[in-house]
Amino acid sequence: MIEIRDLTKAYGERRAVDGLTFRVEPGRVTGFLGPNGAGKSTTLRMALGLDRPTSGAALVDGMPYERLTEPLRRVGALLDAQAVHGGRTAAGHLRWIAASHGLPARRIDEVLAAVGLSDAAGRRIRTFSLGMRQRLGIAVALLGDPAALLLDEPVNGLDAEGIRWIRTLLRGLADEGRAVLVSSHLMAEMAQTADHLVVIGRGRLLADTSTAGFLADHGRRRVRVRAVDPAALAALLAEAHPEAVPVGDGAYDVPDAEPGELGALAASRRVVLIELSVTHDSLEDAFMRMTADAVEYRAVAA
Amino acid sequence: MSATTYPLRAEWAKFTTLRSLWTTPLLAVALSAGITAAAQFAYGKVDDSLTDDPMLGLYYGLNFGQVAVVCLGILLIGQEYSSGTLATSLAAVPDRIRFHRGKLLLGAGLGLAIGLLTVAGQLAATAASVGIDLAAPGSYRALAAGVLYHPLLLVLCLSLTTVLRNQTAALGLLSPMVFLGTTALSAIPGIREVVQFFPDRAGLYALRLQDDPEIHYGHGTGLLVMALWTALAVAAGLRTLRTRDA
Incomplete structure (x- = not known):
């Protein structure tokens, strides 16, 4: 399990990560969300002992990463799929990483097969597309058969088939009991992949919640209705949809309703509608609003 | 195989899986031995500057071969x-001391191998062309120093690159320093007094038999x-590895 505890990273006055606390629990996919520059990568780099925290700690099984012996057996990470030497072959790249932990050559073949790069094992990485590099980066993360995975924007550069593949892979890894943290700046993508969401903005924690809870709070569909005779509509809704919310000008928002059903209901009562539309409180909107608030808050504070 | 050797084995695997790395020591040996052989066979019997100090002729090719040694030192990190x-390297070996030790061991080992092969090749070429009198005082010292010069130069360049954290900056700084700067600077009186204490100047003095009255230390001290x-x-x-963010 990975535990981020009151983690802060300051560059001069600016705080890239600011008092962040959350956990990456085993057995589930945790989505790590935030706009670009929110501090996701810095957090992951500190979790891997690459950058030193200004204060606080990032712990792997209760220990700082630097103190782990054979860390790749505990944590597999993909930070930047482009951070590879183009002159090495895919197998050559994995070979030196395997050598750092005394892993057998068989393991290299296994992970290459797992990411679908067996046929490209002997090719130089400079000939790889970004999608192939992402797959190679995931092969590196899987090499030590780790209990936890930290993947920074692994979906970048993948095509539709690749995105579906990675979703299935992450699900499978979590189902095997591993702790999986996946960062992304795309809310909709994470909503489909993650069980749990950690949202940050400007280095601060904005939400730490189950995906289902986040969807329930922010992902509602509403049907807006307006009638020639507002009083008749009000009477109808009071009876059939007491949860409807008046939004002014005689219009009502009905959460989680079916527009067809509402239209039919109005017709059967001879209520003439002049508006019947569906609005989504989209996850992306909710996410933008949430992070925009953080930006505003910071701007005022500064 | 014990876990203590893993960082070194990772460094060895990095070296063997990248052509630009494993070809460089071959180039160093080929340049040093090849150019010495060419110079000795062509001019060794006619050019006094190659024979007044026999080691000057023997190590003539080293001036060229050491370019590759400097490049290898820079490239390794x-x-x-x-x-x-x-x-990725530091995620695999997060202990900076272990990581650094692996790099240094590989660098020193490669340097020693290059030194042995280079000196053997240059000695053989010299013996076969102009001949060499190993009984002359200081000969074995000059040969041993020729071997050791390579790992020292390689580790020096590797370490300076670690401090600079930038390959291009290291190439830009070290190549003119070692191959133009100190030679050119040592032609300027006054500056020469200081430049003789530069690492490459001092090290190369240990490769000579003849004394230079302007140099303030002995061959071995060099x-x-x-x-x-x-x-x-x-x-x-x-220090850089331990204090700076990767």
Whole structure:
């Protein structure tokens, strides 16, 4: 399990990560969300002992990463799929990483097969597309058969088939009991992949919640209705949809309703509608609003 | 195989899986031995400057071969900075001391191998062309110093690149320093007094038989001066690795 505890990273006055606390629990996919520059990568780099925290700690099984012996057996990470030497072959790249932990050559073949790069094992990485590099980066993360995975924007550069593949892979890894943290700046993508969401903005924690809870709070569909005779509509809704919310000008928002059903209901009562539309409180909107608030808050504070 | 050797084995695997790395020592040996052989067979019997100090002719090719040694020292860590693999390296070996030790052991080992092959090749070429009298005082010292010069130079460049954290900057700084700067600077009186204590100048003096009245230390001490520079660079490199974010 990975535990981020009151983690802060300051560059001069600016705080890239600011008092962040959350956990990456085993057995589930945790989505790590935030706009670009929110501090996701810095957090992951500190979790891997690459950058030193200004204060606080990032712990792997209760220990700082630097103190782990054979860390790749505990944590597999993909930070930047482009951070590879183009002159090495895919197998050559994995070979030196395997050598750092005394892993057998068989393991290299296994992970290459797992990411679908067996046929490209002997090719130089400079000939790889970004999608192939992402797959190679995931092969590196899987090499030590780790209990936890930290993947920074692994979906970048993948095509539709690749995105579906990675979703299935992450699900499978979590189902095997591993702790999986996946960062992304795309809310909709994470909503489909993650069980749990950690949202940050400007280095601060904005939400730490189950995906289902986040969807329930922010992902509602509403049907807006307006009638020639507002009083008749009000009477109808009071009876059939007491949860409807008046939004002014005689219009009502009905959460989680079916527009067809509402239209039919109005017709059967001879209520003439002049508006019947569906609005989504989209996850992306909710996410933008949430992070925009953080930006505003910071701007005022500064 | 014990886990203590894993960092070194990772460094060896990095070296063998990248052509630009494993070809460089071959180039160093080929340049040093090849150019010495060419010079000795062509001019060794007619050009006094190659024979007044027999080691000057023997080590003639080293002036060219050491370019490759400097490049190898820079590349061993510099390509990790330029390609970004350093993050993966440190994620695999997070203990900076173990990581640094693996790099140094590989660098020193490769340097020693290059030194042995280079000196053997240059000695054989010299013996076969102009001949050499190994009974002359200081001959064995000059040969041993020729071997040791290579690991010292390689580790020095490796460590300075670690301090600079940038391959291009290291190439830009070290190549003119070692191949133009100190030679050109030592032609300027006054500056020469200082430049003779530069690592490459001091180290190369240990490769000569004849005394230079303008140099304030002995031949053997020259190699010690170079070793001192190298030790300082190693310490500075480790400090950089331990204090800076990767």
